[in-house]
Amino acid sequence: MTSQNHKTPDKVIEVTDLVTHYGTRKILDGMNFEVERGEIRVIMGGSGSGKSTLLWYILGLYKPTEGRIKVLGEDINQISFNEHLKLKQNIGVSFQSGALFSSMSVGENVAFPLREFTDLDENTIRIITRMKLEVVNLGGFHKLMPSQLSGGMIKRAALARAIVMDPKLLFFDEPSAGLDPVVASEIDDLILSLRDNMGMSMVVVTHELESAFKIADRITVLDQGKNLLTASVEEVKKSKNKRIMDLLQRRSRHDKLDPEEYLRRLTQENYTLS
Template sequence: MEDINPKNVLEVSNLNTWYGNKKILSDINLNVSHKEIMVIMGHSGSGKSTLLRYILGLEKTKTGLIRLLDKEVSKLNKKDLYKLRKRIGVAFQNGALFSSMTVRENIELPLHENTELDEKTIHIMTRLKLELMQLSGTESLMPSELSGGMLKRAGLARAVIMDPELLFFDEPSAGLDPITSAHLDNLILQLRDALNMSIIVVTHDLESAFKIADRITVLDKGKIIMVGDKGAIKKSRDARIINMLERRAITNNIDADDYLNRLTRN
């Protein structure tokens, strides 16, 4: 179990989760400190997004502890959970923008709902964030008129509009070309340096992970197999990490008889 440190913005200890009888996450222990960029990596189905949902309080934990910005997530009532969520930002994989609202309305939404700022200030803050994301001029466009990269950047603009202390970014580079993906990586670094944010990025993109991460957590089949800085990950002798770094497909040694038996079994 990792040490509890008061400077940590996130502490997860002994988290176990189930879906029905199937165990999804096993003994997850994870710390993220202030101004750190932590990348959670793993192949599809390794439990990255599930872990994110538990950290955000979108799913309730029955075992283990999740402490987010010094609050124990599972013990918060709805009102306190919302209070905590005003201090974090979440950028979803597909942007999760509301299709019936313009880009500006989408980005302004948290300010309208959670603050009592006047319209003018809200407009200025929105323009600032749009400029930071290089989305100036898209204010009046509908989400359906944006490209994949623009959707992600608009989602990111909405996630940081309240200047959160901690930002979560789910799969920033999924489905993007290398240039747009590199641009998003630069944005993430810029956000940490300019706005002093701690950032947790969930990805399976190696290049992006090694570019932005201070530390990397590698998940496999719902278990953390390693947490370390980029150098430690690269030096790891764990076969699963080597496979991942060398982009080697996971192959099973197939017993021909057993294989045939399984296929022909009633």
């Protein structure tokens, strides 16, 4: 809540010419990416297209090889470590696996950022925690441990923890992956209502088409470490780009199989399993 008084900039995220490596392998290759205030931006792309990587770098978990990343107007690789710590308090993240602290109850998990970063008294913390749990429909589940929750409940509890500090910017990694369609759709509704009621800007990484089309203001499609297209839902649906059409129609990349080549691949001798 430190820089709450500062006005949120028009562009909450600006990524310019980002190049990153994993070992010697290049993952992001000249990525450009911008998110505007109040927008729900969905990042899509096949496996290995770099969508999660982009998220990790924006969150500052790793240092890029080249390029600039500005979050809420601050260049995260230029500001001091302590300024970055403060900046992080304006950012909420909901992990794919939830990443709830397994040694704490759901309530303690949600209260954790409040206890760490605010001087609020225990009563206020309890009330805020309860409020956020009600937002995600987990009002009565505060005493349960994460291991006692179902997949959908974990995602919702993680969401409650991500929004407990009223962040300006919220990140979602695969909010509906592994959930049944009804629960997935509930999570989508939650995302929409959070944006409408709290004015958060959001970045959602997903590969669920239905969910992406429902929540996105704009969609960014990544391919091989580059920003292939950023456009509205309608424009993406109409796109004639082959890679995007493949992605939308779930077409496999190797549609032609050469029997001889396949046989050679299977019997390759230097293919060891460990």
